Structure formats: C-alpha cells, structure tokens
Amino acid sequence: MPSIITELPGPRSREIIETARTYEPRSMGDQVPVVWDHAQGCVIWDVDGNEFLDWSSGVLVASVGHCHPYYVEQVKSQCDRVFNCYDFVNEPRAELAKKLVEITPPHLEKAFLVTTGSDATEAAIRMARRAHDGYEVVGFDGAFHGRTLGAAAAGGMGSTRRGYGPLTPGFLQAPFPYVYRAPICKGKSEDECAQACLEYLDWVVEHQSEGRLCAVITEPYQGGAGGIVPPRAWMEGLQEWCRERDLIFILDEVQSSFGRTGEMFFMDHWGLEPDLVCLGKGLGSGVPCSAVVGTSEIMDALPPGSMSSTNGGNPISCTAALAAIEIIERERLVENAARMGELFERRFLEMQAEVPQLGQVRVTGLMGGLEFVKDPETKEPAPELARQTIWEAFQRGLICIAPIGLYNNVVRVAPPLVITEEQANESLDIFEEALHAAVAETG
Numbered sequence: 001m002p003s004i005i006t007e008l009p010g011p012r013s014r015e016i017i018e019t020a021r022t023y024e025p026r027s028m029g030d031q032v033p034v035v036w037d038h039a040q041g042c043v044i045w046d047v048d049g050n051e052f053l054d055w056s057s058g059v060l061v062a063s064v065g066h067c068h069p070y071y072v073e074q075v076k077s078q079c080d081r082v083f084n085c086y087d088f089v090n091e092p093r094a095e096l097a098k099k100l101v102e103i104t105p106p107h108l109e110k111a112f113l114v115t116t117g118s119d120a121t122e123a124a125i126r127m128a129r130r131a132h133d134g135y136e137v138v139g140f141d142g143a144f145h146g147r148t149l150g151a152a153a154a155g156g157m158g159s160t161r162r163g164y165g166p167l168t169p170g171f172l173q174a175p176f177p178y179v180y181r182a183p184i185c186k187g188k189s190e191d192e193c194a195q196a197c198l199e200y201l202d203w204v205v206e207h208q209s210e211g212r213l214c215a216v217i218t219e220p221y222q223g224g225a226g227g228i229v230p231p232r233a234w235m236e237g238l239q240e241w242c243r244e245r246d247l248i249f250i251l252d253e254v255q256s257s258f259g260r261t262g263e264m265f266f267m268d269h270w271g272l273e274p275d276l277v278c279l280g281k282g283l284g285s286g287v288p289c290s291a292v293v294g295t296s297e298i299m300d301a302l303p304p305g306s307m308s309s310t311n312g313g314n315p316i317s318c319t320a321a322l323a324a325i326e327i328i329e330r331e332r333l334v335e336n337a338a339r340m341g342e343l344f345e346r347r348f349l350e351m352q353a354e355v356p357q358l359g360q361v362r363v364t365g366l367m368g369g370l371e372f373v374k375d376p377e378t379k380e381p382a383p384e385l386a387r388q389t390i391w392e393a394f395q396r397g398l399i400c401i402a403p404i405g406l407y408n409n410v411v412r413v414a415p416p417l418v419i420t421e422e423q424a425n426e427s428l429d430i431f432e433e434a435l436h437a438a439v440a441e442t443g
C-alpha cells in the first residue's frame with residue numbers, strides 16, 4: 001500500500017527533473033513530477049523511497065505488472081544469447097509470429113514484427129496500399145495511430161496533426177461516434193449516432209475521394225481521445241461498409257489488446273474480423289515490441305526485401321512478448337481485468353452520483369476514461385479539475401497519466417492487469433478522496 005515519506009516531489013526527484021528540464025526538449029507529456037526508481041507488479045517506488053500504486057502501466061504497457069519475475073528471468077536469459085540479428089530469422093521471432101497467429105481470429109495467418117505502435121500502423125497502411133489498387137485511407141476524427149507523419153495523417157487529433165505543415169496526402173477524415181460530445185451525435189441515441197456516422201462516410205467519400213480508396217483504419221475504442229468506445233452497431237456497420245466496397249479493414253489494437261479490456265483483443269468482444277490488426281504496448285509489456293497480424297493475401301503482396309526493420313522482431317523483444325503472453329494466459333489476467341473492471345466501474349458510478357462534474361464514466365475492463373465537465377448539462381470541459389484530481393491522487397500515493405482527451409479533461413485509468421482486489425479498492429479510496437479534494441480546490 002502507498003507510503004509517502006517525503007514532501008512531493010521529493011528532493012532527489014526535483015534534482016533529476018531539473019537536469020531533464022535543462023537537457024531535454026519540453027515536448028513530452030506534462031506528467032506529475034516523480035522520478036521512477038523501480039517498480040514491481042502494481043507498485044512504483046520513486047528515487048526518494050516513496051511508494052505509489054500505479055494506474056498508468058507506463059502508458060498501458062506493463063500489462064503483466066512491472067518486472068514480473070518470470071518475464072525478467074526470460075528476458076535476462078535471452079540477453080546472454082543475442083540481442084540483434086536484423087531480419088535473419090531468430091527462434092523467438094518465429095515462435096512469436098506463430099503464437100500471434102494462433103491467438104488471433106483464424107482468418108489472420110501471418111504476423112510481422114516491428115518495435116513501436118507507430119511502426120505497426122505505418123506498416124499496416126503500407127501493406128494495404130501495396131496489396132490494393134487504391135491508395136486512399138479513411139481515418140476518423142479523434143483517432144490516434146501514432147506520431148510518424150503517415151500515422152498522424154491517419155489520425156484525427158489536432159494535437160498530433162497541427163503545426164507540422166502538410167501531412168502525408170491520401171487520407172480522408174470521417175466522423176467518429178463520440179456519442180457524448182460529437183456534434184453529429186447531439187440529441188441522438190447510440191444507434192442513431194452510429195447510423196448518422198455511417199451515412200456520413202458515404203458523404204465523405206463522395207466529396208473528398210479521388211476514387212482510389214483502399215482501406216479504412218480505426219481504433220476499436222479511441223484511446224487518446226478519452227477511452228471512447230463506439231456503438232457496436234457502428235463498428236459492425238463499418239466492417240460491412242468495407243466488405244461491400246472491397247476495402248481493407250485495419251483495426252488498430254495497439255492499446256486495446258492483450259487483456260486490457262477484459263478480452264484478449266477488443267475484436268473478441270464483438271467477433272470482428274479485420275484484415276489487418278496492429279498490436280503494440282501490452283504485447284511487449286515493457287520491452288518495445290509491436291506487430292501487424294493479417295491475412296496472407298495482403299501480407300504476401302509485399303515482395304521479399306520490401307519491408308523489414310533494424311530492431312523489429314529482435315530476439316529480446318520477441319522473448320519478452322512470448323513471456324508476457326504466457327503470463328497473461330497462465331495467470332488468467334484477461335479474466336482479472338474483466339472482474340476488476342466491474343469493480344472500478346461500480347465505484348466510479350458511485351462517485352459520479354456525488355460529483356456531477358464527473359460527466360461520463362467509461363470503463364471497459366481495465367481501460368477507463370473519466371471525462372470531467374464544469375456542468376453536466378452544458379458539458380463544458382473541465383481540464384483544470386482533471387489535472388487537479390491527478391495531482392491530489394499523486395500527493396496521496398496514486399500515479400495516473402496526465403489528462404488525455406480532445407480537451408485534456410479525461411483522467412485515464414489503466415492499472416497493470418495483475419492488480420489485486422485489495423489494491424483496486426485501496427487505489428479507488430485514494431482516488432475518491434483526491435476527487436473531492438480537487439473539487440474543493442478548483443471550486
């Protein structure tokens with residue numbers, strides 16, 4: 001359980017942050033001022049000896065918990081063997097590709113290993129363009145697929161797109177059914193909003209396309225935009241829309257996979273059958289590793305030598321990913337995420353009954369987005385309240401990621417999947433206290 005023994009930030013944290021501020025650019029997230037020293041499971045210790053509970057998992061990465069002993073042992077043993085062999089085949093890579101094909105839906109037959117989530121979304125887009133006659137890709141408002149220029153063009157967040165000049169051409173932008181807030185959804189039920197967004201897709205194509213469509217890319221739920229799960233009818237309709245037009249359906253599960261939402265992959269909730277699936281984050285569970293899993297028809301359209309990567313599929317990453325998947329399966333972490341998610345949702349809804357500024361509670365497994373507003377009627381975003389709640393939680397021993405969402409008014413809840421019921425309740429108690437303190441502080 002958390003133990004805070006210095007003022008926060010502690011003196012050593014302050015010193016190191018000062019060095020970072022001097023020698024690093026300020027482009028990174030504005031996280032609470034704490035310097036992690038080590039972490040185990042769901043607990044983080046800072047360089048001053050303070051002990052915190054973790055609702056970040058890094059950034060939804062350490063799904064099997066920080067420094068899981070089996071994971072550490074497997075990675076260490078691979079470190080004695082070989083680190084990098086470029087795209088010469090190595091055994092962990094071959095085994096990981098096999099495992100990914102085995103645990104994803106049967107129509108997906110090949111897996112391509114890379115390093116970051118952006119590598120995976122870029123690779124999927126390249127594959128789609130190579131395998132199809134067209135080149136245009138439809139993406140959605142509010143989407144986040146990474147920060148490389150192609151991935152940013154596929155995405156729809158102003159913060160990743162604006163200020164960098166023209167992005168990669170060939171991307172169309174359509175509305176996403178953010179039922180709580182998108183103008184197209186105003187006054188509409190989930191189903192009506194789903195229908196309106198699907199109809200608008202045709203409008204977008206009619207007015208934006210050169211007639212050279214090839215693919216559609218979406219996250220199953222929008223992570224960076226605030227953990228927004230679309231209506232199931234929209235996602236199923238979108239898949240159908242792709243099928244009818246012979247377009248490649250790319251599902252970006254970089255964030256939503258490996259148990260995070262209470263199923264191994266989000267697509268398992270709804271029986272989706274995308275042609276290409278992007279994976280990352282929890283796949284490596286710490287050591288960077290990402291992948292695209294897809295149909296042979298698409299993946300084999302690329303001739304030998306046309307796509308590989310310096311670090312992609314290296315034996316350390318692949319060993320880490322194999323260990324992480326083994327732990328997720330052996331320790332039944334998918335089931336734990338589903339069970340703990342119910343507890344988190346119940347507690348957040350209780351908090352919402354007392355704090356109307358908690359405008360919307362969105363919880364699926366251990367992926368949560370708490371959207372703060374100044375007034376539940378007007379839904380005016382309340383970024384200060386989100387930030388203050390995170391600060392108050394930090395002061396009490398709970399680490400959350402800096403606010404997310406289109407208006408920076410969403411607190412993300414993403415503990416490692418190994419969280420116990422006791423840790424869940426303890427962290428929720430801290431959060432509840434922090435929330436009330438933040439409301440009092442920000443008025």
Ligand SMILES: Cc1ncc(COP(=O)(O)O)c(C=O)c1O
Nearest residue numbers: 116117118144145146223254255
């Ligand atoms: C859905 C999704 N796609 C892609 C990415 C990009 O991953 P990375 O930061 O590893 O490049 C992220 C990262 O948050 C993500 O959430």
